[in-house]
Amino acid sequence: MSARLVQIYLPESHIVRVExxxxxxxxxxWRETIPGGQEKYSCIVQQRYTERLLDELETELGSVEGFLLTxxxxxxxxPTIEETAETELRLHTDLPPPNALERFFSRDRLSTDEINxxxxxxxxxxxxxxxTVTLSAIIAGLGMNAGQVAVVIGAMIIAPLLGPTMGLALxxxxxxxxxxxxxxxxxxxxxIFALLSGWALGIAVEIDPLVxxxxxxxxxxxxxxALALACGAAGVLAFSRGASLSLVGVMIAVALVPPLAAAGMYFGAGYPQSGGAALFLFAINLVCVNVAGIAMFLFQGLPPKSWRMTGGILALWTGILVVLxxxxxxxxALGVGA
Known part of the structure; x- marks a missing residue:
């Protein structure tokens, strides 16, 4: 069952507003009185309604002294709560109800506050x-140098860049x-730490640039x-549904940590051209993950504060991607790096 237990604490004088x-x-x-002139409301909220409930409570009661929400x-x-188009709880606004596609893709998503x-x-x-960034880069670098894919995947499970990458897209x-x-x-x-770790590894360990x-x-x-776009979209989709951070880390880190570690190793071993090519791959992957991440967040119905701002940022990332x-x-076409 995709639902949340929301508990609200507030002064007795505001019970009319919350009800x-x-x-x-x-x-x-249901409501219960607790010591100190406070009232406690507990409610079962289906996951698809959590976002809008939190938004309305914050707007109406966020500035009230003593207000707390968990x-x-x-x-x-x-008994279970059945949800159909006919029994849907609609807001008292002029906005049209969500269509079947919007319901399908937003029904299991965490609220923005939970994701945040x-x-x-x-x-x-x-x-x-x-x-963890340093260890992830070292493990990935050693795994790549030895040609051991399993070791590289092990470095991905550490997932140190997961949170910042998701935070940028959110x-x-x-x-x-x-x-x-x-x-x-x-x-x-x-x-920077991943790059420096790879650089130190390239100095300390003999590498085969052709492995x-x-x-x-x-x-x-x-x-x-295409791989980086898929990683970003799949990562955001899994993350916004509370999937294992290790699973999401593999999706994101496969596009970010290995090229950083490889670039550092090439620079440290004295192959600047190869190091630059690895950094170019990292730049493409970072842009792709953000483009796909923003698009997937919007696709799932996360509410932008300003469509103009969000659209502008997405257009900027997309423009950079087109250039790259x-x-x-x-x-x-020129046969560079082939």
Missing amino acids: DILPRHSRRF VQQLEAAF DDIDESLHIRPSYLL AATVGDNRLGLRAAATLAIGC SELRNRTLVQPADI ALMVAGRI
Whole structure:
């Protein structure tokens, strides 16, 4: 059952407002009085309604002193809550009800607040974050140099760049400048550490520049653009439904960590041209992941604060992708890096 248990604490003087809001989003809710002149409301909310309930409660009661709201995942409820187009809880607005396609793709999605909370913890630049980035790059680099795909996949499960990458796409989608700056700073520092780790590895370990796992990170083909777009879309889709972070990490890290580690190793071993080619692949992958991520977030119904801002950012990322794709086409036509 895709539902949440939402608990609301507020002063008794505001019960009329909350009892006006809850029936529009929940079929089951109950009230109890708690010490200190507070009232507690507990309600079962289907996942598809959680987003709009939280938004309306924040708008109406967010500034009320003593207001507190918590959300918990609900495993089961009996009797079950059946949801059909006929029994759908509609808002009292002039907006048209969602069509069947919108219902299908948004019904299991986490609310924006839940996604934000999942991402927020990974945006703190702590020693543990820098250490996991370093270890991930080293493991990926050693795995590529030895031609061992399983080792490279093991590095992906660490998934250090997952949170910042998702945070960048989410910030662009909902128009959160603060989140975007935090995500960009964390991602940039993580990328620098991954690059430096690969560089140190390239100095310390003898590498074979022609080993397939390394050389593949210097060859950019149209298929690589498609792969990065698919990684971004699949990663956001899984992440926004509460999938395992390791699973999402494999989707995202496969497009980001290996080329960074490979670039550092090539630079450290004295192959600057190959290192530059690996960085070019990383740039394409990063742009693709953000384009696909923003598009998938929008496709699932995350509400932008400003369509103009979100559309502008998506257009900018898409424009950069077009330029990079043209560069790939030019390299292929000239036989560069073949």
